[in-house]
Amino acid sequence: MSPDRHARTMLPIPDLPVPGLTTFDAKDPETHFPPIEPLLPPEGAPNVLIVLLDDVGFGASSAFGGPCATPYAEKLAAGGLKFNRFHTTALCAPTRAAMLTGRNHHSVGMGSITETATSAPGNSSLKPNTKAPLAMTLKLNGYSTAQFGKCHEVPVWQSSPMGPFDGWPSGGGGFEKFYGFIGGENNQWDPALYDGTTPVEPPATPEEGYHLTEDLADHAVSWIRTQKALMPDKPFFVYFAPGATHAPHHVPKDWIDKYKGRFADGWDVQREKTFARQKALGVVPADAELTPRHAEIPAWDDMPAELKPVLERQMEVYAAFLEHTDFHVGRVIDAIDDLGVLDDTIIYYIIGDNGASAEGTMNGAFNEMANFNGMAALETPEFMVSKIDEFGSPSSYNHFSVGWAWAMDTPFQWTKQVASHWGGTRNGTIVHWPAGIADKGGLRSQFTHVIDVAPTILEAAGLPEPTMVNGVQQSPIEGKSMLYAFAAADAAERHDLQYFEMFGNRGIYHKGWSAVTKHRTPWLLMAATGALDDDVWELYDGSSDYSQARDLASEDPDRLHHLQRLWLIEAVKYNVLPIDDRTGERLNPDLAGRPTLIRGNSQLFFAGMGRLSENSVVSIKNKSFSVTAEIEVPEGGAEGVIIAQGGRFGGWSVYVAEGKAKFVYNVLGIQEFATAADSVIPAGTHQVRVEFAYDGGGLAKGGDVTIYYDGDSVGTGRVGATQAMIFSADETTDIGYESGTAVSSDYTPQTSRFRGKIHWVQIDLGDDDHDHFIDPDERLRVAMARQ
Template sequence: MIFQGKLLAHALAVLLLANSVADTTAQKRNEKPNIVLIMVDDMGYSDLGSYGSEISTPNLDKLASEGTRFREFYNNSICAPTRASLLTGQYQHKAGVGYFDVNLGLPAYQGYLNRESLTLAEVLQANGYSTLMAGKWHVGKDSLAWPNQRGFEQFYGFIPGASNYFDIGEYGTAPPVVLVKNNQKEHLKPGEYLTNTITDNALAFLEQQNKHKKPFFLYLAYNAPHWPLQALPEDIAKYKGRYNIGWDSLREERLSRQAALGLLPPNQTIAARDPEVPLWENLNYDTKQLWQAKMEVYAAMVDRVDQNVGRVLHKLKDLGKAENTLIVFISDNGAQGGYVNPLRRGSSRNSGPIGTPGSYDYQEQSWAYVSNTPLRQYKNNMHEGGFRTPFIAWFPGKIKPGSLVKGTGHLIDLAPTFYELAGAKYPATYKGATAHPLAGKSLLPVLYGRAEEVNRGEPIFWERAGNRAAREGQWKIVSDYPGYTWELYNLDNDLGETRDLASQHPDIVNSLAAKYFKWAERTGVVDYDKIKRNGNAAPAEAPRTPTTARSAPQRTN
């Protein structure tokens, strides 16, 4: 009898253990996924190893090899409008940031996020998520529009569009680096490097959040490699001498890698050589040394971002959360063209060599021409180099490793993607405001391998400072301010935008243009000539970018 009792007790214990394991497995299966959104600043299409670069980016390349890359992913071509769409799932005018983070006196151009455009943090927080942010905000300077007031429970970073990477208050004219942590201002400490410190705070937020039994959303918005060119000496040392081949040879190297990676199909064109970029072989020795230093520092800044992405991955694994986390990596716009105007910044403001505290140099157009390989034009322009940038998504067990798809996604698609993934309800009203309907489509069918590109059923549209574009299928129309003439390109075989087909297909131009103007009317777009500030087509945050049309001979890869 005693033996039978022990046997029964043992059987009961085994049953209870089995039920416990089953319950735990079911709990994990039903657990909402975590979401990490990583954005870099002013980084071009080809600046990652997985997109053709020589820059060391092993952690991001690992995410690409274990996840998926898009050949085509679009932003809004400049900082603040991109962030407005990213955070709300709205076109930037609908969100109130149609021009920049300055108020031009109209609802679509008020310079901060309106209440009808709900942020990712507001929606996900209302659906049971912890909401964390570290880095650059740039969608509202007034404290009423800061991150903690728009749904983020934890925030560390800076509010405007740019920041030094070192505290250089002791150097004289340069002010200390002012940061904000949960609505309280503080300064970057001597010896700290901002890219590292942004990550330090993000990791601390993750550690604190781990005490709560809820999923998290982390928005990690690095300002690198945005100007000023400032990097750690050990990172710069890794690239000493690497760029003495110059931009012409480096671009050829990147094109070769892109072809090998499948990013450049054999029938595709590449952008014609930028006639404003001088031939490297025509420069004298001292000029070459100066230019090499710029790219060495730029590469070091991208490298340091990658190192910090590795720290985030390590933390997720330590917390046991990596297997249930979607990571998305993007850039806010293409690399920045234009050449330094010394009256705005550059050598006249430098109090230290390129790369050091006190440097106010930036990459400039000659290297940006390489960063945007194989695309045409630069930040603040609606040709592909201005707003087509890398997109990497990683989600173990859900996204097929090593996949490369066309994609044709846009920033407005991230909000519906995250909400579908999280099982989050998008409210009709929020704190008394009627929410704008979401403008994009979920990317999950593409991420999960059920589609090659987003099926949105309508074109994608852009307008910023008078530059305009629309994309539907393979067709794209684009016009550069101050002109109003549409160009037409077939991006299926001319991603370099070398052949303007507008005169051959006026029916396509007229159809897409009609759709553009209907979108502009319902979105609040205003003729730029009626609202431009002091005659400038770009804010002081960005150097002047040439927008003249190119007509150099076509090249085919």
């Protein structure tokens, strides 16, 4: 093996001129320059594939004893290693930011999700430039890099079409290719997609068989094949992060039907079944104990009988979703195998970025936005039963019950968001690398963490940790390489100290022991919490208690106090303090101290603007507002969307149907309130205005609607209720068309484009002065005020 001539600790690698004879004439026989060589990593550097699933608990996949068939995970494990003490951060964006940098989540500003970012360094959602991501390091060392799927690490004020794109995968993230979505979740049937930083539409409709996971796999397979066809000597780094199995749980019906009747025994029995399989597989120790159900989680037998068929269906859908996801992960792996490079590819298959999600209420949800708006009561048992056959379909935006989340985290306590306990943070992980792993089908039980992935890949590639990237001195990687464990099942663990924290739930691991305290329950969104100092800590001996089943706090208080102090030291070291358990305040940018694109009570839009997230648009919720549009109507009349926010599962739209202006307010896809004008809009240039007079007296109330043409009232109506907090996690605001799903059944996204001309659209909030016409000077003043 020839020595590496590059100084790789400084990136980009400096270009060094080669001294030598300078000739006058290129034809001179002594004219000589070394050939141009493309930059490559050190000889033997492997290809890398990281697969990171979403919201999959330790006890979900069949590879780790769960009820959801994951044959490709099992196949990969048979040729590689299972890690049964691999940990995440308990939430998606923090886990992803930590994995991609090799640093703790607070170290890279991702103490929680970007939507709750504050100005505190550990919660800002801004990654310091002293902590370059792994993809950037690999790219600058000669790797081809690509990401497919979910990116939830972009600060919310940078997620609009105007960026800046420093936090986007293909902007500053180090990925040369990105195809996926920005945000925490997406509709699997109708996703809001980006190719790089450019919004694109899905290549097909649900009716034509489209599904996001399949689309992502198609793009990943195509890119890998192209990369190996054009650059066979250059290794790739592919990060495949489908939105699955995060809610909404969307999957084709034929996959769901495979699980019919499999979950009739309920979640208590399911945990016992899973635990038995886990012991039989050896993925939990023989002396492990099954942790009991907490009082906050109801027993299956205590659930209403009329709801149980719906609850069963929720789990059938989820299991199908995970199996469907595993199948498409397998397609990506098979493509690598077909190219003959599987032996030289290190694959991380991380089955979940946190524990299973308990964000779906005790009854589950047909539209999870109901719970996020405090309106879960609308989804009565009768309503849920009426929708049983639609769960998982394009007409649903579904989530399973808290009880199923708990069962999918077998054998541990709690769920996603609960960073104190292994149910929130322990995820089954498989590593496959034939050229680097001899113990096929082996099990590894060293404590490992998601921040260990980056240093492992660097060591496997023979690359040093960079000290300088893009002119900025780098802080050390905080994870430990796992490579030592690949060769020896009994090797002493090297990652023996790790803190955990999420929304006040916190814990510490040190040399086999863990001290933990749960502060907040995930599904009680608005519940008050006690003082942080009053939280009760628990103590567990991991050497004899794999699942945290026996609390030893009263038996060994000195050890507990030692670990509590150690947690505090680590918290100071990694920017965890101040602990922030606030909820509503963190959703308000002014109180949280983060930037916002929204200023004042008025916002101006122009035709063609679109894919504007809710954080990019002035909020009309719980208040009076007006929408005014200046449009040009052709002879023969106009048709189509003027402005729409949200979609099928909640939102509003101002559009023209059969020549008449119409306003529709859609509450969670359950209730729809429509107001139409009495007359068509004449040909020529006109202002169409919709005024909504909010009833007041609390959140989510209704209001009266009036439609005006050029200041004259042409129609009135009534909205009976509104959404208080959020329209959608993935649907956007569009001008002159509607992307994603449609607010109203009067049109489809494909037929929504406005036929006519839109000059501008303006939203105004608050008290109305009853001047139903905006003059040009006022419109210009508003536009200038927003510069």
